Amino acid sequence: MKITMLGYSGSGKTTLMHGMASTLAPGNADHDYALIPRRKNDDELASFNEEVDVLVDFLENAVEHAGSWPLGTNKTTIYPFAIEYLTNHKITNIEWIDFRGGLLTHIFKPAHRDEKELEALFFHLIESNAVVIVADSYHLSHFTRMDEIRHFSGAKTINMIMNRFDRVYPNRELNVLIVLTKADSVDASWKEENYQLLLDKGMEVFDPVVKLCRKNNNWNGGILPISVIGEQNVERKIMPKAELNSPMDIPFLAEDKIIGLPQPFNTEYVLYFCLGFSLLQMKNVTKESIADYQKTIEKALQDAGTLNSIWSFVRGKPSAAEIARRSSERKKKDEESLLQFESHIETLLDYTRKRVRLFV
Ligand SMILES: Nc1nc2c(ncn2[C@@H]2O[C@H](COP(=O)(O)OP(=O)(O)OP(=O)(O)O)[C@@H](O)[C@H]2O)c(=O)[nH]1
Ligand SMILES: [Mg+2]
Numbered sequence: 001m002k003i004t005m006l007g008y009s010g011s012g013k014t015t016l017m018h019g020m021a022s023t024l025a026p027g028n029a030d031h032d033y034a035l036i037p038r039r040k041n042d043d044e045l046a047s048f049n050e051e052v053d054v055l056v057d058f059l060e061n062a063v064e065h066a067g068s069w070p071l072g073t074n075k076t077t078i079y080p081f082a083i084e085y086l087t088n089h090k091i092t093n094i095e096w097i098d099f100r101g102g103l104l105t106h107i108f109k110p111a112h113r114d115e116k117e118l119e120a121l122f123f124h125l126i127e128s129n130a131v132v133i134v135a136d137s138y139h140l141s142h143f144t145r146m147d148e149i150r151h152f153s154g155a156k157t158i159n160m161i162m163n164r165f166d167r168v169y170p171n172r173e174l175n176v177l178i179v180l181t182k183a184d185s186v187d188a189s190w191k192e193e194n195y196q197l198l199l200d201k202g203m204e205v206f207d208p209v210v211k212l213c214r215k216n217n218n219w220n221g222g223i224l225p226i227s228v229i230g231e232q233n234v235e236r237k238i239m240p241k242a243e244l245n246s247p248m249d250i251p252f253l254a255e256d257k258i259i260g261l262p263q264p265f266n267t268e269y270v271l272y273f274c275l276g277f278s279l280l281q282m283k284n285v286t287k288e289s290i291a292d293y294q295k296t297i298e299k300a301l302q303d304a305g306t307l308n309s310i311w312s313f314v315r316g317k318p319s320a321a322e323i324a325r326r327s328s329e330r331k332k333k334d335e336e337s338l339l340q341f342e343s344h345i346e347t348l349l350d351y352t353r354k355r356v357r358l359f360v
Contacts, residue, residue, distance in 0.1 A: 001094045001334055003274050004124045006161070007134030008154030009101030012181030012228070014070045016134060017079065017096055018062040019228030020267040025055075026084065032347075035271060038080040038093065063228055064262045076100045076120065083275065091275075091341045092334065097124050104157050125165055126297060127327055129281075129334075130175040130274035133158055133209065137225060138254065140201045141186040149205050152250050159208040166212050169300040173218040175277040177356070178206050179270060183225035185236055185256075195225040199357050213359045220277040221359035222352070224270065229256070230263030269355045276348030282335050283342055290328050298324035 005013045024035040037058040039046055046054065058079075059065040079096040099121060106112035125131065139153040150156040162176070180202050183195060190198045202223050203210050213221025235257040244251055301320035352358075 001092050001275075001278060001338070002097065002124065002128045003094060003130045003132060004097040004099070004121075004128040005132045005134055006099060006104065006158055007101055007181075008104055008136075008157075009072065011101060011134045011136045011154060013101060013134045014061070014073050014098055015063060015228045016132075016179060016181055016226060016267060016270065017098060018058075018070055019064070019226070019262075019264040020270050021058065021081065022062040022064045023264045023268045024271060026087065031268060032086055033091075033268075033271065033275075034084045034087065035094075036082045036084060038082050063258070064264065067258060069256070069258075073098055073100045074102075076103070076117065083271070085341075085344065091344065092337055094275075097128075099124075101154075104154055104161075107157060107161070122165075122168075123323070126169060126300060127330070128174070129278040130177065131162075132270060132274070133162075133176065133178045133206065134181055135178065135202070135205070137180040137183045137190070137198055137202075138185045139250075140180065140198065140205060141190050146204065149201075151248070153205060155205045159206060162209050162212060166216070169296075171216075171218065172296075172300075173281045174216070174220075175274060175281070176209060176213055176219060176221045177270060177273045178202055178209065178221075178223040180223065180225045182227060182256075183265065184227040184229055184231050184234060185254075198225055199223050203357075203359075210359050218281070220280075222273055222356040223359075224266055224273070224356045226264075226266040226270070228262060228264045228267060229258065230260075230265050233258065233260030233262055235259050266355055269352060272348050272351040273356050276345060276352050279338055279341060279345045280349065282338050283345065290332050293331060294324045294328040297327055 005017065007013050021035045021037065024031055024033060026034040026036045028034065037054045039050060039054055061070040063069060077098045079098060081094045081096060083091045083094055085091055100117070103113070103117050103121065107118065135153045135155060135158075140149055143149045143152060147156075150159070180195075180198060183191070183198065186198060190201075206223075210221060213219045237255045237257070239253045239255070241249070241251055241253055298320045301323060
């Protein structure tokens with residue numbers, strides 16, 4: 001399975017992923033599901049020492065463990081995990097894609113963007129079971145004009161990408177979760193009644209994505225507030241920027257000083273949503289034969305190249321046909337292994353409904 005996170009630089013993607021994984025760390029007695037960092041590309045069991053090393057590498061970046069925020073991501077990173085249920089019942093492997101947020105800021109500026117990175121983004125989106133859209137709650141509550149909120153939170157760019165993606169690859173199955181990070185940082189009125197105001201605003205800001213989820217029968221969508229630090233564990237300072245290079249730049253700096261033991265809030269629901277709905281789709285969606293799937297992907301890749309130069313894909317890479325073949329092999333393997341876990345669907349969706357507001 002593959003999950004891709006999309007969000008502006010500083011929106012909190014890397015922190016969210018570490019928060020979720022440390023909440024669901026193997027051996028955490030509070031949860032039935034566990035998310036276990038793997039060595040890259042391994043299917044076989046690692047030795048005890050290797051397992052420990054992987055965890056050491058991973059935890060180095062987790063707020064709860066290190067007591068500091070993770071470093072900014074300057075290179076898109078693929079984190080391989082395994083998902084287990086009640087220890088030792090492995091459900092599936094999962095690849096979690098953490099895009100360098102900087103990529104999005106420049107995606108529609110040809111002089112600044114990296115074409116290879118863009119190709120990688122499209123490729124990962126094509127293969128993803130779920131897209132996790134990440135936006136900073138504070139930005140949603142701080143600005144008043146809708147165009148400002150969309151501009152500074154990255155929603156404007158993300159709405160365009162998702163729209164583009166839907167047109168390049170119509171009729172596909174997808175799950176989209178909008179995650180509003182740093183929910184601790186908004187005023188109390190935004191938090192009342194399970195963050196009602198914040199979620200309303202999030203749906204307005206990402207209205208084009210919400211509409212796509214509702215329009216496409218094969219898409220599931222939802223929105224969730226999260227915080228990796230929890231309430232009262234952080235001291236936030238907002239400082240106006242001394243010099244603004246451009247009115248397009250965010251006009252303030254935020255500094256979050258960690259002052260208490262982090263208590264991640266809602267992070268595990270990101271996994272429950274993604275896994276629950278992916279399993280449901282594998283079970284319900286009228287099964288395209290693998291050959292048809294391969295053809296569809298190949299066509300999407302080819303069309304992408306002709307529809308718009310930003311999606312040009314193939315240069316210096318395997319052919320569209322080859323990529324489609326590999327991708328369908330992976331999909332087949334996923335479906336085989338995931339369908340053994342059909343019985344988890346209801347549990348995962350029950351968990352999901354507790355905290356995620358679904359777009360139905
Ligand atoms: N108050 C609060 N601040 C947070 C939380 N999560 C992240 N932050 C702050 O946001 C900063 C950026 O978070 P990152 O996870 O590095 O953001 P990113 O989206 O990965 O950014 P790039 O790697 O540049 O794409 C952190 O260094 C913290 O200062 C949270 O739950 N609460
Ligand atoms: Mg990052």
